[in-house]
Amino acid sequence: MPEKAKKPEQPGAEPVGDLAVRLRGIGKRFPGVIANDDINIDVRRGTIHAIVGENGAGKSTLMKILYGVQPPDSGTIEIGGKQVSLSSPAEAIAQGVGMVFQHFMLADNLTVAENVVLGAEKLHGIGAGARAEITRISDSYGLGVDPDAMVEDLGVGARQRVEILKVLYRGARVIILDEPTAVLVPQEVDELFGNLRELKAEGLAVLFISHKLDEVLSVADDITVVRRGTTVATVDPSGTTARQLAELMVGSELPQPTREASTVTEEVLLDVRGLTLPTPTGRPLLDDVTFRIHRGEVLGIAGVEGNGQAELVEAIMGMRPGSTGSITVGGRDLSGTSTRERRESGIGYIPEDRHRHGLLLDAPLWENRVLGHQTRRPSVRRGLVDRRAATADTQRIINTYDVRTPGPNVPARALSGGNQQKLIVGREMSGEPTLLIAAHPTRGVDVGAQAAIWDQIRIARREGLAVLLISADLDELIGLSDRIEVVLRGRLVGEFDPTTVTPAQLGSAMTGAGDEPAQESA
Known part of the structure; x- marks a missing residue:
């Protein structure tokens, strides 16, 4: 364990410093899966608090609980020193919590301004006042978003900036970012981190979920490691290395894409x-x-x-x-x-946006195994889908690529983003x-x-x-x-x-x- 690592405070311990968020004993279970089990995290005001862990460790579920998307089965949530019960995102927003999901929630057939204002019409209206506020926020934080652009014409990076703009427009004081740098190149990452530092300088708290450990170490003030749904340590990034974080997360050293002979x-x-x-x-x-x-x-x-x-x-x-x-x-x-x-x-195809082009989220994993391979074995026999063979091959992919799921009949929506990606990669590589x-x-x-x-x-x-x-x-x-x-x-x-x-x-x-x-x- 890193030298400065410390175990999370236990329920009932006195809070340290001025806390924006305090989570105690958070538990969440789904059929066949324990997503969160006794999670304990303190997030200080004016800090960037990173949460890291392997795919399926429970990070996204925890953040959905804090954002009111899902209720916890156990535990308590405190925001600004007050215990709250959040049953919807609207209630979380009212408490000053905003979230940018890993997979964006935008209407492609609307403009940027219409997406930002949607559901928040009472703040600045729907006309010139709203547009002026959107422009002001975009300029203040260097988001470079055109209010009149159609979302369907935007790339993934621009869509992410629209989501961040939505959160700031609603006045969030606690901002949750789920894998915010996944679509950015180094220069854009530096710009984003500059923006995050401006936010924390104004007293906002940023919860930063990422798998890029070097980035986490460069921007975070505190890092909490989650493994198998449980907090295992909160560490000081100044005394921690990427290798040590990787060991806490998955029990192995940080891999590197080493070169091989041509x-x-x-x-x-x-x-x-x-x-x-x-x-x-x-x-x-x-x-x-x-x-x-x-x-x-x-x-x-x-x-x-x-x-x-x-x-x-x-x-x-x-x-x-x-x-x-x-x-x-x-x-x-x-x-x-x-x-x-x-x-x-x-041609095998691993798409940029797995939700739009790679998966049927409400279909079971074995049906998603068939996608793009409807005319080939083992998915099809004599022109008909062979459910037994497709299910068996899906289980093989689950085992080979370590897809964390109870089985091939689980809907794709139930998997974490990383496990969805592993399923797609396994499917495409299996097509030879x-x-x-x-x-x-x-x-x-x-x-x-x-x-x-x-x-x-x-x-x-x-x-x-x-x-x-x-x-x-x-x-x-x-x-x-x-x-x-x-x-x-x-x-x-x-x-x-x-x-x-x-x-x-x-x-x-x-x-x-x-x-x-x-x-x-x-």
Whole structure:
């Protein structure tokens, strides 16, 4: 245990300092699952308090309890020194608690301003006053949000900023952020942390849930570790290392995506030529994108959120109509074909947004195993879904990828975000693809699951899998890729050799500020 680690206070102990939130003996059970068991946490005013733990440790459930989404089965909640009972988010908001969920809760067919105001019309009206307040908050905290933009046109990073804006608009004094940096590049993370420090300087308390331990150590004032639904320690980040936190979380050291010998062959599996995707206004989302990926090669794509990565993936998968250029997989021209045909040609797909494109949340896990594989074994036999075989294979994925769930008949909604991600990765790797399109494959997973996913990609690469890897984790890109391309404003602007490039150089090229010329690939 780290030198400065201390056990959480027990129920009945005197509070230390000026507390914004005090949780004592919190317990929550679901059928077959103990999500929280005797959780004890003190959150001081004017601090950033991080909560870390492996997938399924109970972090998100605990925060939903504090936000009034779910009632606790046992324990007490104090906000500002007063014991409260929260039966809805509206009651939590009235107590000054706001939450930004890992998966956003926005209406795509409304503008940013309409989303922010929705449900809070009494604060500043719905007209000029509301818009002025939204602009003021956005400018004050550097969120850079256009009130008139349609949410459906925004990337994941911009959607997150809208969610943060919603919380601030409602006057929250306790802000819960669930994996807020998962979609951000290093420069954006630095900006977010600057904003969080401004919030705490004004006396707000920030609860920060993350799997990125280095980030937690750099921004948090206190860190609470949760394991298997129980608080095991609260530590001082100044006397703790990422390795020590990882050991507290999962009992093992922090993994690193170490490089392996090249397995790149001469055979081209993906050949993209002149891929262009315009908007209705004529501005290209993708502008003459050309690249190749060979058998046994991982091509990493680095870029600030919103520069065309999502559109590139969706165009390759046939989800973006109107694109021009050619897409060839294994020598077959797939331009103009359906997403199903592309999947059947041997493309595996790990989507950026697992809720929108990867899962049916109310369907059981075995049905989610079938998604995208409806025409192949073991999911289908003689044209019909084979429930027994699909269920058995789902159980295999659960065991292989350590998906924390009572079984394959549990709905996907019941899983934590990280366990949902492990299920998707297991499903796509089980389809024996020749080409894997992996958009943020380790987003929201703990350090142990991250290492397991990296190992699966390495093994498949050695066996000839070609991988297009999109990731906001630059260490992941550098550690797994054979080549790295940088995308900026819809164009590929430079190729880098991951054996020599640094995260700082990549970050500079991603923002268009770099002076370094693109390096030749190895």
